[in-house]
Amino acid sequence: EDQVTQSPEALRLQEGESSSLNCSYTVSGLRGLFWYRQDPGKGPEFLFTLYSAGEEKEKERLKATLTKKESFLHITAPKPEDSATYLCAVQEFTGFQKLVFGTGTRLLVSP
Amino acid sequence: KAGVTQTPRYLIKTRGQQVTLSCSPISGHRSVSWYQQTPGQGLQFLFEYFSETQRNKGNFPGRFSGRQFSNSRSEMNVSTLELGDSALYLCASSLGQNSGANVLTFGAGSRLTVL
Numbered sequence: 001e002d003q004v005t006q007s008p009e010a011l012r013l014q015e016g017e018s019s020s021l022n023c024s025y026t027v028s029g030l031r032g033l034f035w036y037r038q039d040p041g042k043g044p045e046f047l048f049t050l051y052s053a054g055e056e057k058e059k060e061r062l063k064a065t066l067t068k069k070e071s072f073l074h075i076t077a078p079k080p081e082d083s084a085t086y087l088c089a090v091q092e093f094t095g096f097q098k099l100v101f102g103t104g105t106r107l108l109v110s111p
Numbered sequence: 112k113a114g115v116t117q118t119p120r121y122l123i124k125t126r127g128q129q130v131t132l133s134c135s136p137i138s139g140h141r142s143v144s145w146y147q148q149t150p151g152q153g154l155q156f157l158f159e160y161f162s163e164t165q166r167n168k169g170n171f172p173g174r175f176s177g178r179q180f181s182n183s184r185s186e187m188n189v190s191t192l193e194l195g196d197s198a199l200y201l202c203a204s205s206l207g208q209n210s211g212a213n214v215l216t217f218g219a220g221s222r223l224t225v226l
Contacts, residue, residue, distance in 0.1 A: 043203075046216065087154070096142075097167070100156070
């Protein structure tokens with residue numbers, strides 16, 4: 001069965017203090033690994049899709065990387081507006097559109 | 112381009128009642144998926160509909176059901192509500208193609224409280 005584990009559960013950073021979030025996964029056949037951001041009271045907002053080991057994608061202060069067993073979301077010089085819960089999810093080839101989510105990392109960036 | 116619209120946004124029910132939630136996907140999206148989000152379990156997959164057919168289902172009891180209409184709009188129903196059904200119910204739409212990893216776009220959710 002597909003499994004996704006995210007760490008840490010919560011992370012508190014000072015503005016400008018870079019860090020990384022981890023997503024470890026087990027899936028029979030990876031179609032894609034997704035990163036979403038979720039703000040309180042809202043639905044998840046899409047950030048990135050990664051398809052194969054070695055792939056990297058960037059968007060503003062965020063950079064996502066993928067290996068065969070895990071993905072990292074690197075946050076460079078974060079700002080308070082980056083505070084949110086970051087969710088990782090995997091989609092396998094035989095699951096149609098089903099996503100299996102981790103429980104997320106709650107990020108708080110203090111000014 | 113309008114996003115995924117879910118109604119109602121908030122609702123309160125009592126144990127034993129039933130509830131119907133509605134989801135209007137992004138225009139052109141033929142796949143609609145439903146998820147339950149709770150503080151303890153995170154996001155759990157309920158089911159996915161594509162062209163009015165359920166093509167995948169999660170590990171939820173039969174009290175949870177859904178359907179999709181010809182215009183791709185979807186509804187989900189929960190019967191005989193239990194306290195543990197209190198959650199944020201999220202709908203997501205996508206193109207639904209199996210040739211690649213389609214991005215799922217989520218709605219804002221329907222917050223259900225069962226008393």
